[in-house]
Amino acid sequence: MTNQRANPQLAVKLRLTAAVLGCSSHKELCARFRAVNPATHCAVDRLNKWLQGRAMPRSVGLYDDWAKLLRTSRSAGWIATCSVEAFVAELATLFDADPARLLATEREVTARFAQSRSKFGYMLGAYACYSLAWSPYDRGMIIRATLEVSGEAGGGLEVRYLEQVLGGAICFTGELHGVGRTMGGLLIERATQAQAYLHLFTPGPPAGALCGLLAGATYVGQDPQPAAGRILLVRVPDGAPCEAGNRYLAPDRGAVAADLQALGITGIDLAAADSVVLAFLTEPQGAARDLRVPSEMQEQLGAIFDAAVRTPSPPPALALPEGVPGGA
DSSP states (O other), rough: TTTTTOOOHHHHHHOOOOOHOOOSSSHHHHHHHHOOOOOOOHHHHHHHHTTTSOOSSSHHHHHHHHHHTTTTTSHHHHHHOOOOOHHHHHHHHTTTHHHHHHHHHHHHHHHHHHHHHHHTTGGGGGEEEEEEEOOGTTTOOOOEEEEEEEEEEEEEEEEEEEEEEEEEEEEEEEEEEEEEEEEEEEEEETTEEEEEEEEOOOOTOOEEEEEEEEEOOSSSSSOOOOEEEEEEEOOOOOTTTTGGEEEEEEOOTTTTHHHHHTTTOOSSSSSHHHHHHHHHHHTTTTTOOOOOOOOHHHHHHHHHHHHHOOOOOOOOOOOOOTTTTTTO
């Protein structure tokens, strides 16, 4: 197994195993492997790499332990090489489970495992972004963009910032790193090497909203000019068509509320949220002062949008066959 290239199917099969066993963390899944073999090759640091697709198990014994853990008659080699579809079918038979439910639970495990890896794991997901346009041609318009927080790298969070400008998509990528109560990082648009710097308050869970500053240069106009402005990020539900909604919005009452509603954000007063967002974006415009964002603004916006973030409790473990560690 030492020379095999990393296979993303391995991570999916491990998460499916965690789903049927009701494991809520890497440590708990490793404990299940140790229960069948105290000398198992499954350790937390190795499991992290397997789940991230960065490595494959170096010992075939891991698959022997896996077969014992599931109490399957399938061989270790079968577990190592079977397709995800075949693995789901086997688990469905062993645990008398619905394949669709297994796959849904695996997605929940993915989210829980990602959160357990990082102190900022609760921030993973997509955010609708609102800022004022810098271009002289669109002065006063609101740019509705998307920020995706996809994972952890180098102690920071990997992010993609996407805007729709002049009929085309612009994508900046980079990392955000925490500095006290704030986090920031340089984002780069790879095709042109354009740069932007994003600095935000670090929110507490569940990260319903983040606010701060975005700085860079105008890229719609005759000459690029340094520019900066406030930006607000609002957490959107999983699966919401956030990127498809990237566009310019008129700074009219109700425009932001309508966008939030289209994204499936519920549980808050949309009209009140609309007013607060517009006030946050437009307050400093024309003022002869710096663009500082007071901490009270993060607290106010967080209090509004945190209510829209639902944190599902871990799903119960599926019924375990007799003799499986953790079962009857």
